[in-house]
Amino acid sequence: MNPILLILSILIIPVLLIFCSFGRAMNTESLKITAAIIEGMIRQAREGLPLEICGILGGKGGTASVLYRVANAESSGVHFLMDPREQLDAMEDLDAKGLDLMAFYHSHPANPAWPSAEDVRLAFYPEVFIVIVSLLKPDEPEVKAFRIIDKKIFPREIAVV
Numbered sequence: 001m002n003p004i005l006l007i008l009s010i011l012i013i014p015v016l017l018i019f020c021s022f023g024r025a026m027n028t029e030s031l032k033i034t035a036a037i038i039e040g041m042i043r044q045a046r047e048g049l050p051l052e053i054c055g056i057l058g059g060k061g062g063t064a065s066v067l068y069r070v071a072n073a074e075s076s077g078v079h080f081l082m083d084p085r086e087q088l089d090a091m092e093d094l095d096a097k098g099l100d101l102m103a104f105y106h107s108h109p110a111n112p113a114w115p116s117a118e119d120v121r122l123a124f125y126p127e128v129f130i131v132i133v134s135l136l137k138p139d140e141p142e143v144k145a146f147r148i149i150d151k152k153i154f155p156r157e158i159a160v161v
């Protein structure tokens, strides 16, 4: 191979890789959720007080339309751990129904709707949205969506459909 071409390709490949991951991180995709699912997550978050609650959203065609409540095995107000058995059941049910795994959600009973350091550390699915329901202001629940890619937090719009 021509040495100049070789040098060029060595230079160009990392630039392309950086550009691609930048594009994925910066893209402006939104998470579409039905109003019933938003209400369902807020209801569960309120019922679960003072503990964090959690669950899984599934759907088709980019819209989250099915909600699975999953027990918080940690029974904590500041941590959650999806009960592994219930998580597996939910994911198998999604699969059986031909639905996509779209989001993992949990509540922050007394903290803002922003991923905690632990949420970032435990985010192993960059292709799945992380949804947080905050009851910091009890009368004004906040629901926010994120992607966490390579330990970095990328807020995403939620479109209620």
Ligand SMILES: [Zn+2]
Pocket: 106, 107, 108, 114, 115, 116, 119, 132
């Ligand atoms: Zn959290």
